[in-house]
Amino acid sequence: MKAYLGVDVGSVSTNLVVMGENGGIIESLYIRTMGQPVKAVQDGLRKLGEKIGHIVKIAGVGVTGSARMLTAVLVGADAVKNEITAHAVAVSKTVPGTQTIIEIGGQDSKIIILRDGVVTDFAMNTVCAAGTGSFLDQQAVRLNVPIERFGELALAATAPVRIAGRCAVFAESDMIHKQQLGHSLEDIIAGLCEALVRNYLNNVGKGKEILSPIVFQGGVAANIGIKAAFEKALKKELVVPEHFDVMGSVGCCFLAKDATRTTATRFKGWEAADFTFKPTSFECKGCPNLCEIIQIFENDDLVARWGDRCGKWSSAGVKVS
Amino acid sequence: MLLSFPHMGKIHLALAEALQVLEIPYLLPAAPGPRSLLLGQELAPEGSCLPFCLVLGNMREALDLGADTILMLGGSGPCRFGYFVYLAEQLLRQAGYQTEFLVIDNGRHLRNLITLKKKQQVPWTYLLKAVQCGWHKVLTEELLSALEREYLAQAVNPRPFREKLVQWRSRLVSAHEIPEMIQIRQEAEDTVKRMPRYPASEVLRVGLVGDIYTMLEPFANNRIEEFLIGKGISIVKTMAVSTWLPNILLPWKRGSYRQNLLQQAYPYLRYSVGGFGLESVAHTRNLALRKVDCMIQLFPMGCMPEIVACSALNKLGQDENIPILSITLDQHDSRTGFETRVEAFLEMVEGIKVNKKALCH
Incomplete structure (x- = not known):
């Protein structure tokens, strides 16, 4: 069965929703973030994968929430959107x-x-x-x-x-x-x-x-x-509404559906739950901006870098999959 | 004497140029950044606004590098900014800095200029030339910035335009004669006129208003211009050193400047509310007429004049049917929340625009 995954990683909770092609919610998860977004997302992926991984095929992934940049790297997102748009989309489609x-x-x-x-x-x-x-x-x-x-x-x-x-x-x-x-x-x-x-x-x-x-x-x-x-x-x-606590993720499912109309999904698969993601950071001393650079390592490969204003670090040495 | 001055947008270009003509040694502190904020916060009273902390911190950076005299343009306007220099002077003295202050502003500017002139023994003609050169320098740079933010998004081929901007700027750095600066301005304006452009209606146009420091200093406004230009958005901003400075320094301009603002802001604001509140309302009115799709108002937390303007803008936005986003900025280091709000706002405006077009056809 074709389905879409929406992930909303906020300050308090991490929500995952799997939505069918027709807009029906197949499964939803509400996990406490506890200050560890990477762990929360991976826990969510593992649970969903075990439960419905064998019956659904993810055709698109949308992410939102304050940790959307990080989450996008973790799961391989097709749509990365702010919470306001995600919530508005969810409501206009479901209510x-x-x-x-x-x-x-x-x-x-x-x-x-x-x-x-x-x-x-x-x-x-x-x-x-x-x-x-x-x-x-x-x-x-x-x-x-x-x-x-x-x-x-x-x-x-x-x-x-x-x-x-x-x-x-x-x-x-x-x-x-x-x-x-x-x-x-x-x-x-x-x-x-x-x-x-x-x-x-x-x-x-x-x-x-x-x-x-x-x-x-x-x-x-x-x-x-x-x-x-x-x-x-x-x-x-x-x-x-029925899914009041995961509406951001519901909106992401719709956004993911839109984003993958003509392209294949970037979803890394349920096994991304077991990848080792290690974020590290340092302060660039190249100019008075003193940007804090974040680097994300996936199984020892550098897969993303951000936080710099000039673009010096963003693309340097990043493995392109 | 080693002179220095805190940053505010491009004002340093004018000051540096003028001081070079006068052959006065000066020191340019680093652009405001996290370090300035840290140093400023250490001394600033609780509840001080972001601009105050940054300016104070920037002064300390300069003093730590060896400057002994602080030159400040403006600083006694009708807001807490009005008390700015005097408060900064006190705080720095208390912290043990041996500093002299030269304020070029209301009432004191002529006297201070004369002091400077006497100290350096420069003739009047030099002083005149210095002021003119500084003025043209900042005027030219601000014109280039204005063209960049408004027309880069509209250019069919942005790359050559971007290259030209780099060339003009590097020529401006080494230009010390007024005719050359005028020539750069003319070339830039001609290029933009002749450049193939998408019609303005096809590009999202955003107007920016707010208090002067937040408008001019990228670190204080989360580099919103870079962010918007990166998204292919055309920006219109009226606030600039070159539009503000003559009106506070030249007494004969002050009256008509205020009169104009009051006229434009009527009936939403009928008085000056201090700071740049009146400007924010008047400029919004003005930009609404220039067909911007939406407005963003940025101001530091606790800025009374802008809070008053914000309420007036709410009404103005409803009457003129123009979406307005007001964002209060403080010492947040993370940009995520800021970008979320701006991004969502732009998506909303885009949605309204598409919807309007669909209804028209």
């Missing part, structure tokens, strides 16, 4: 008619405005990552609450406390102070959800026309507390 996408991931939060299936506006947090998944994760660990239970605890609150959502550092100190004053855990968590939604709408969503249907996706969409806070603030219903 047609959507006008607004709210996406909150590990370190990014974004809003995408679609009209007639075309992206007409978007915004993404720039300097501040308050209210994103990794902050929620941290707080869950600090409060000793499994992140999966965060949402239901928030819904059990009776009087959510006020918390500054403008900055993760401010939010944390507010939370600590309120907890020391004796507020209940539920009220603090609910307050945090509301603060994060307020921060999102004031910064990322500022000046945007948020029309229904609104799709809510990204890892944080699993948190029913945040969803409820959004619905309360917007007075509108949010749709959480």
Whole structure:
């Protein structure tokens, strides 16, 4: 069976999706990146290969996420795209008619405005990552609450406390102070959800026309507390799609399909899970730019180099397969 | 006396040329980079903007190399930049540097020029020539850059144009007479006029606005111009040393310059909001008329004037139907996040453009 592979390597999670020719999702995986993108991607490939490697034939690979350059080398990608385009493509194909996408991931939060299936506006947090998944994760660990239970605890609150959502550092100190004053855990968590939604709408969503249907996706969409806070603030219903946590990868599958219409795939095969990839880096002292150069070795061969602004290192000594 | 000055875009060309004519020894620090940022941060107050850290760091680099006098063009405008030189002077003194400051700006520039002239005992005619030579040098280089960023993407054969640019630039380096610099400018303009080009509507055109330092200094704007040119995009940018300097140094130009900006920015901004906020709004309005497909506004974190301009631009973008991306820059070293946003924005604009064309046919 012909299928497409989409890989989205983000700060918190690494997602892999295998999609059939007709757009149906055959298999999806959600793995914690744990700061080791290479290992996460290889783990994912191994699991998928063992499970469905014998029934599908990968005809195209798309990658996205903050580690997309690295991932592209690891798996051999046909399409390398930014997350915004990947998410927008996924939604316009799987939830047609959507006008607004709210996406909150590990370190990014974004809003995408679609009209007639075309992206007409978007915004993404720039300097501040308050209210994103990794902050929620941290707080869950600090409060000793499994992140999966965060949402239901928030819904059990009776009087959510006020918390500054403008900055993760401010939010944390507010939370600590309120907890020391004796507020209940539920009220603090609910307050945090509301603060994060307020921060999102004031910064990322500022000046945007948020029309229904609104799709809510990204890892944080699993948190029913945040969803409820959004619905309360917007007075509108949010749709959480079936594959909300791997939508970036779903978009990549569609992008991979597009990219391989006339060309063969560059996919390195499931066995890439067992290659040894070793990234090393050094600082080039050739000029005041002091670029940090990354080199990727695949089984002792130098397969990629990047990070230089002048191009002196990018192509030097790289094995072309 | 060993004079030095912090970088800001191409301003060093003007200063170096003028100082050569005056036969004043000077030292050119390295272009701002990670080291300047590090040195600047060490002394800068908490919450200082990126431009301040970079300028301060760049001054320290120069002083560490042996300079003893810092020359600065501008530095007392209506923003924190206005307090720039004075704050930098204090901080450097406190850190133990024995430095003299020569500020060429509002009110103080004539007096400082005279001090310089007396010190070096140069006649007035020399001083005049120095200023003119410096002016023409930066004007020529900025014209070449403007032509490069706007027309390289439109050229049917970019290679000969690129080669020409290299030739003009190397000629400019050794040009010390004004007629020669004028000739380079004319040749460049003629070449672009005669060069076969794709129609402007077929190439994506991006307008850039923001505060002056971020606009002019590649390290402060993540080298966005290189990034865009590499993607085959035509860039239009109004901010330049040669468009800004005369308006702050020549008192008779100041009034009409401001009046013009206010007219263009009306009704989105009716007052100057400090820094380059008014410029950002006025230039966006102007570029919208010059048929750019979208605008990118870049500014350092905490830059109040640009934050005000950002809100005005939001409204302006909706009214004029032009997509605007505002990006706040800070001390991030990784470019991934920045490139993600710009790339996604460009793809969106391209999508809108294709869609519009499809609707027209």
